[in-house]
Amino acid sequence: MKFGTSGLRGLSVDLKGRASALYATAFGKYLLRTGKAQAGDVVLLGRDFRDSSPEISSNCAGALTALGFRVFDCGNVPTPALALYGLESGAACLMITGSHIPADRNGIKFYRPDGEIDKSDEAAITALAAEIEASGEAVAEAPADTAEREAVCRQLFFERNASLLPAGALSGLKIGVYQHSTVARDLLVDVLAHYGAEIVALGRSESFIPVDTEAVSDETIALMKRWATDHKFDAIVSTDGDGDRPLVADETGTPLRGDLLGLVAAGFLGAGTVVTPVTSNSGIEAAGSFAVTRTRVGSPFVISGMEGAVAAGRDHVMGFEANGGLLTATPFDINGKTVRALPTRDCFIPMLAILSLAAIRREPLSAIAASYRLPFAAADRLENFPVETSAALMEHLRASDENLSAFLQPIGKVAAKSDIDGLRVTLGDGRIIHFRPSGNAPEMRCYVEAESEAAALHLLDAGLNRIRGWANAR
Incomplete structure (x- = not known):
């Protein structure tokens, strides 16, 4: 098992065994030792649609229950929805997902009650897991009783996204939603239809399909181009497996780059400071009126950069990755409402930002993308x-x-x-x-x-x- 740019990853066959219970135990002990949680506190669990995710989730629930936590099962929900619910309720979270990687692999994303873990947390959890292994300590893997909270989690996230644009903001747009096996597939339809868009659901799959929004496969592009031709869409949207990275294709079915979506979202939010990895387009600095900070790749580094900006007294601080996932470190006033900070990757704001821009300008997405004149x-x-x-x-x-x-x-x-x-x-x-x-x-x-x-x-x-x-x- 290894922590990477975002979360723990490994082979599904390994995580279905002792490893998931081991790392859930290490995370739970870390929360208790650092005072970030107490016995009896709630921990939220979510998961993607991989075949291995229910068993891994069950292992984690058993391990956390054995430590004295109450586990609430949020089911198949987007990672940002789970993270938002955790922030609103002051609960730690575990999201069982391998994001965009193939189904023979899976992972776990960890959240403290105050947000996504950082690199120092990862090191401490890794050390605790090694300590447990070295001691020969047993870890509970048996399934545990959990309280179901999927509807609550989904509704909270829907309400957040249903307030970002004026009523009818997407009226007149015909949008295809490539549903495949993303946990965001139904929420995407609900949110876009809420704003008046004509929605056509496409490609729903009951088996897991890995979709990488940063390196869209030739097969996925061919699908979207065919759909764009057949249906005369204004846009096609989708996400990766756990719904934290956006995929937006223009009227021809050609995917737009994630860092362009982040740039458009920065304008939509009125950002003052943008934090983004070195892999994002080199033209971003010249394309906006905000300050830009570059980091290493991975949400923990973007979050650290945002925290540094907030500590320096900056306001309207956000970040995005080259995959399009957007993070906010401060509240933003959007559509007459204050929207709380969500410092973890989210795919909905970038999508809504560029779709609303297309509706306002009455221009095709290809023309909007070209207008930014990025390399x-x-x-x-x-x-x-x-x-x-x-x-x-x-x-x-x-x-x-x-x-x-x-x-x-x-x-x-x-x-x-x-x-x-x-x-x-x-x-x-x-x-x-x-x-x-x-x-x-x-x-x-x-x-x-x-x-x-x-x-x-x-x-x-x-x-x-x-x-x-x-x-x-x-």
Whole structure:
């Protein structure tokens, strides 16, 4: 088991066993030892639609009940809905999800009563799990009685999102909702229909389909393009498996980048400070009137950056990741109402922000996206790429400037580099290529920027081919 950019991840077969109970026990003991919770307090549980999630959830419930907690089962709900319910009720949360990764893997996201855990919490929970293992202490894995709270959790999240826009704000828009196996699929329909949009539900699946909103698969794009042609949609929307990353495609079925959605959301909210990882588009600084802070990839780093901005006295602080997930660190006044901070990834505000902009401007999403004049960017990943190989490649590239220059010689000359998170290289002609192993999956990611879409895609292919070639030559 390993903590990555967001939560604990591992093979589903392992998490269905002792591991999930072990880490739930470690988390519960951490809450008790630090005084963040007391015996008898409520802990909320949610989960995605993976086949392994109910059993893992049951293991966690048994472990937490054995420690004296009361467990409320919120069922299949989006991660931001669970997090909001936890903040409103002052309860810790566990979300059983592997997000966008394949179904043979799963994970757990942990929330203190005051919000998402940070890197120091992760280290402490990992240490406690090791301590329990070393001592040979038994951990409870048996199912426990839980109180059902799914309807309450869903309603609270619906009410938050149903107040963000004026009544009828999306009237006249025809929107396809790609439901697949995301836990947000029904809430998406309810919220968008609430604002007057014509909704067509598409592609609902009872088996789990991994959808990565940051590297949308060719199969998913082909589906959306066909639907856009057949139905004459103004937009198609979806999310990843646990509903914290948005996917928005324009009227042609072409996905919009997540960092563009974050940028549009910043304008919608009237942000004063935006915190975003180094992988987000390099044009963001020039595209808005807000201050920008760059971080490493992962919601804990974005949250830390937002907390630093708040501590420095800044207001209207938000963040977003390149996958489009939006976080808020301060309350925002939206549509005449004060909306509380939700410092965990949320997919609904970015979607509503760009859809309402399309309705106000009466322009297609493709034209709205083009109006921001961001550098063309693309990203993809090599799946089932061994973690050891990723680590070896990064060690090789960091070992010397000569190694890096030789690796990139067929692509371009190195002009500058950044090592905030992975290696981000600016080439002599201004193009950018960024190599970064995934923090919680056997994947190697590549991000690029160039002067045109064709040039960006060519650079992306070249970068992925260099990675493959190096790995095959080992």
